[in-house]
Amino acid sequence: DQQVKQNSPSLSVQEGRISILNCDYTNSMFDYFLWYKKYPAEGPTFLISISSIKDKNEDGRFTVFLNKSAKHLSLHIVPSQPGDSAVYFCAAIEPPYNNNDMRFGAGTRLTVKP
Amino acid sequence: NAGVTQTPKFQVLKTGQSMTLQCAQDMNHEYMSWYRQDPGMGLRLIHYSVGAGITDQGEVPNGYNVSRSTTEDFPLRLLSAAPSQTSVYFCASSPSAGARDTQYFGPGTRLTVL
Numbered sequence: 001d002q003q004v005k006q007n008s009p010s011l012s013v014q015e016g017r018i019s020i021l022n023c024d025y026t027n028s029m030f031d032y033f034l035w036y037k038k039y040p041a042e043g044p045t046f047l048i049s050i051s052s053i054k055d056k057n058e059d060g061r062f063t064v065f066l067n068k069s070a071k072h073l074s075l076h077i078v079p080s081q082p083g084d085s086a087v088y089f090c091a092a093i094e095p096p097y098n099n100n101d102m103r104f105g106a107g108t109r110l111t112v113k114p
Numbered sequence: 115n116a117g118v119t120q121t122p123k124f125q126v127l128k129t130g131q132s133m134t135l136q137c138a139q140d141m142n143h144e145y146m147s148w149y150r151q152d153p154g155m156g157l158r159l160i161h162y163s164v165g166a167g168i169t170d171q172g173e174v175p176n177g178y179n180v181s182r183s184t185t186e187d188f189p190l191r192l193l194s195a196a197p198s199q200t201s202v203y204f205c206a207s208s209p210s211a212g213a214r215d216t217q218y219f220g221p222g223t224r225l226t227v228l
Contacts, residue, residue: 004156032213043118043204043219044157089156097213099145100172104156 003027004092006105014113019077021108023090026071030092030103035064035075038087038107047088048075080112116140118220120205126226127195135190135223137205145208146188147172147217148180150201157204163188164211195227 005024013019023033031052036044050057050064050073057064063076077084090105121136139146147162159172163182177199179191188207192199205220 002156009154034213041221043206043221045219046216049214091156093213098211099147099208099213099215099217100159100162100170100211102159102213104158106154106156 002103002106003030004090004103004105006088006090006108008108009106010109010111012111012113013080015082016079019075019080019084019110019112021075021077021088021090021110023073023075023105024071025073025092025103027092027094027103028071029094031068031095032093032097033064033066033073034091034093034102035062036089036091036104038089044089077110080110082112082114085110085112118205118207118218120203120220120223122223123221124224126228127192128228129196131195133192133195135192135203135205135225137188137190137220138186139188139205139207139218140186141207141209141218142185143207143209143218144185145211145215145217146182147206147208148178148188148190149204149206150174151204151222152201160190160203162211192225195225197227199225200227201225 034049035047038044087107148160149157161180163169206217208217209215
């Protein structure tokens with residue numbers, strides 16, 4: 001029973017345009033969310049996070065939006081660059097926020113075309 | 115500073131064979147963990163450790179053993195490999211078990227069990 005779902009296995013966008021990656025969750029106790037980025041032959045690396053006390057968190061070209069009532073979050077990349085081509089994992093966690101309770105989505109493969 | 119290292123990168127086993135996946139970190143992190151990644155599924159936690167001498171089971175521990183005799187090393191043992199254990203395995207470490215401390219992942223081991 002996947003509590004974190006990324007329903008789009010892949011996404012292709014043109015360089016310079018916006019990439020929007022979506023994530024849905026079913027556990028209403030989740031209130032801290034993270035995005036990881038993974039290049040081929042490498043491990044995932046932390047990208048950005050958001051706590052439920054916010055509905056938006058921004059870091060450079062990356063913004064994460066959280067809609068708690070819809071149990072939905074999204075990662076926006078503006079503008080998209082070819083180097084952003086990677087698999088993006090969404091993750092969620094509930095209090096007391098122990099890493100061993102973190103749940104991951106299956107990932108979305110983003111391809112940014114030059 | 116190598117971060118989190120994993121060996122081997124690739125391994126092919128026959129059903130019933132045993133092997134150990136190695137993981138080491140040089141960041142003096144207390145928390146270490148093992149995940150497996152399967153197609154269409156998120157990263158799933160196998161075992162984790164909050165410090166030397168302390169280990170615990172994650173979401174999918176069956177068929178795997180771990181030990182943590184030093185802070186640096188966290189090997190994962192497959193006792194009798196099965197085709198269902200074909201997967202990509204990631205080791206991760208973090209300063210603490212708290213999710214607000216970034217987890218650093220190794221590059222992964224791709225295991226095939228025939």
